[in-house]
Amino acid sequence: MTDHMPLSRYTADYAGQDPLRLAVAAAVDAFARASIEISDLIGCGALAGITGEAQGAQNADGDVQKDLDVRADEIVRAALKSVSWAALASEEAETADIRDGGLLDIAYDPLDGSSNIETNMTVGTIFSIMPSAKGATPFMQKGSAQIAAGFVVYGPQTSLVLTLGDGVDIFTLDRAAGSYKRIRTRVQIPAECAEYAINASNHRHWEAPVRDFVEECLAGVDGPRGKNFNMRWIAALVAEAYRILIRGGVFLYPSDARKGYADGRLRLVYEAHPMAFIVEQAGGGATTGRARILDLVPTAIHQRVPLIMGSISKVKRIEAMHLDASAGQAQAAAE
């Protein structure tokens, strides 16, 4: 459905007079404002001094920071200044900022898909919003404690995907008006799909269930699934998630045997949790292969997690393959 409702009216309708909801609405509006600024910056690229080159510094997770990682973080941070947050965590900061009296704990990835900047490909911003943990350690809650989550895709169009806990709507930036307008309501991920996304260069490092799933897809009509599959890898979680929301499919960034990849590459607090909330709200699934992502309680802000998400039939199939593998291992150990 296309009704072009402005995002600001949508968040105001949601908030009413409720203080917590008003804080959520202000946070979403702040991410929207920040993303318009980031979108303009990306659109100008080198003309605005953005080259995609490394800054020499590393973030808390050991990734080399690009110029846009740093600029996007500054822009989001400034936009959130007047929002009622108690804790603020960014991929680009080692520790969370804490302040008294705020109503929300907000985590974000200011620039997702950093390796795509210099090649003029899609990147994004991801955010997760929870009620403040009030005395407990912020962010160390199940993903199901989120009350809002969203992401922005800076692609041919700049679009903002949002859940406030009651379905998923998509808003596209109206550049002339300088604001977001709704283009889709209550998005549903098709349950069946014929497309998968994984960085196949890591094939030799994967665990057996992931290798087996991909083998099934590669076998096409001649294999056990009896149909052909298409493959995509954009190297930006936001772009893969957007495609899956529009036409279905499954995305995998599993654990693998490379040094430092025992829990995959993606971060639980500001990548997997918000994506899992959005995907489940759109009728899809999100799992590590062995556990539902929204049931996981982080123990550290930058903790990594294997992420498999998308069309529910495929997510369930991959989970079943992990269970079978674990059962086989348990039986072998007992014999």
Ligand SMILES: O=P(O)(O)OC[C@H]1O[C@](O)(COP(=O)(O)O)[C@@H](O)[C@@H]1O
């Ligand atoms: O280069 P790889 O190993 O394929 O990893 C790509 C993945 O890394 C990410 O870019 C990680 O996010 P950041 O760019 O925010 O670090 C994901 O968006 C993407 O899915």
Ligand SMILES: [Mg+2]
């Ligand atoms: Mg990211």
Ligand SMILES: [Mg+2]
């Ligand atoms: Mg990032």
